[in-house]
Amino acid sequence: xxxxxxxxxVIVSHSAKVAxxxxxxxxxxxxxxxxxxxxxxxxxxxxxxxVAAIMAAIDKAWSEAGVAxxxxxxxxxxxxxxxxxxxPEERRERIVICNAPIVEGAVMxxxxxxxxxxxxxxxxxxxxxxxx
Amino acid sequence: xxxxxxSALLTNKIGLHARPSVKLTQTAKRFGSRIEVATSAAGPxxxxxxxxxxxxxxxxxxxxxxxxxxxxxxxxxLAALVDIVARKFDEE
Numbered sequence: 001x002x003x004x005x006x007x008x009x010v011i012v013s014h015s016a017k018v019a020x021x022x023x024x025x026x027x028x029x030x031x032x033x034x035x036x037x038x039x040x041x042x043x044x045x046x047x048x049x050x051v052a053a054i055m056a057a058i059d060k061a062w063s064e065a066g067v068a069x070x071x072x073x074x075x076x077x078x079x080x081x082x083x084x085x086x087x088p089e090e091r092r093e094r095i096v097i098c099n100a101p102i103v104e105g106a107v108m109x110x111x112x113x114x115x116x117x118x119x120x121x122x123x124x125x126x127x128x129x130x131x132x
Numbered sequence: 133x134x135x136x137x138x139s140a141l142l143t144n145k146i147g148l149h150a151r152p153s154v155k156l157t158q159t160a161k162r163f164g165s166r167i168e169v170a171t172s173a174a175g176p177x178x179x180x181x182x183x184x185x186x187x188x189x190x191x192x193x194x195x196x197x198x199x200x201x202x203x204x205x206x207x208x209x210l211a212a213l214v215d216i217v218a219r220k221f222d223e224e
Contacts, residue, residue: 029154111154111183115161128184 007113007122008035008061010069011106012054012076014047016040022070022103030110037061049076054083058095066094066119068126070105094119100126135202138210139173140217141194144224148191152221157183159216165203167213171195180213 009026013019019040026036037057042048054069061067069084071077077097084095096119098105105126112125144152160167160180168177171191177200178185191197197217201209216222 029151030158107150107154108183111157114158115181117161125182125184128182 004033004035004063005065006034006063006116007065007109007119008037008058008063008067009106009110009113010054010057010061010067011036011038011040011102012049012057012069012071012080013038013040013102014049014072014076016045018072018102022106025103026106026110029107030114034110034113035061035063035067036110049079051079051083051086054080055086058083058087058091062091064094065113066096068109068113068119068122069095069097070100070102070109070126071097072102096123098123098126100129104129134206135200136206136210137198137200138214139196139198140214141196142191142217143193144220145193147193147195148186148189148197150187151223153187153189154183155216155221156213157181157186159212160209162212163201163203163205163209165201165206165209167199167201167206167209170198173198 011019011022019038023038037060039053039057043050109122109126112122167180169180170177199210
């Protein structure tokens with residue numbers, strides 16, 4: 001399969017069910033022309049987030065256009081930042097963590113990405129949810 | 133550039149809720165023209181390519197969606213948008 005031209009979306013939640021459920025919503029509402037991956041739960045299968053799993057999700061959703069990450073509570077954000085830090089240098093600047101609610105943000109970011117928008121525009125669309 | 137307009141009656145049960153909003157913006161994004169939507173011919177107008185803004189329009193069944201577009205593919209864009217509203221976003 002050729003690499004997608006569209007920005008990829010990664011969903012990171014403390015709960016595997018939340019992450020997978022949000023990814024399901026994206027697939028059903030937006031379609032499958034956006035690279036998409038979810039990482040939820042810690043390495044032991046409990047609630048939490050796992051840097052290695054987040055890195056694997058970024059790899060899976062990787063696009064030359066970049067990847068936008070949606071996160072839930074605190075640790076999801078810090079572990080996502082750590083995962084980004086551990087990615088190859090040439091990829092790091094093409095990965096952003098969106099300041100947006102995880103489910104709505106994922107759907108909005110994916111909708112924007114499905115039209116071929118740039119990473120900056122995809123991030124701005126997700127973050128627009130936080131403005132009035 | 134000439135501005136073109138069109139309108140379509142929302143007849144799908146749930147109106148312009150999440151999933152139809154996504155489909156509407158995805159359709160609008162296929163075109164280069166600037167495209168706006170309103171529930172009244174007098175506005176206020178909303179960017180048809182912004183999923184966040186379209187969802188906030190909260191148009192309901194029975195509302196008329198007014199479209200205006202300007203750009204090289206404006207007519208084709210409005211035809212596609214009117215068509216997807218008429219097809220009830222392929223959901224019913």
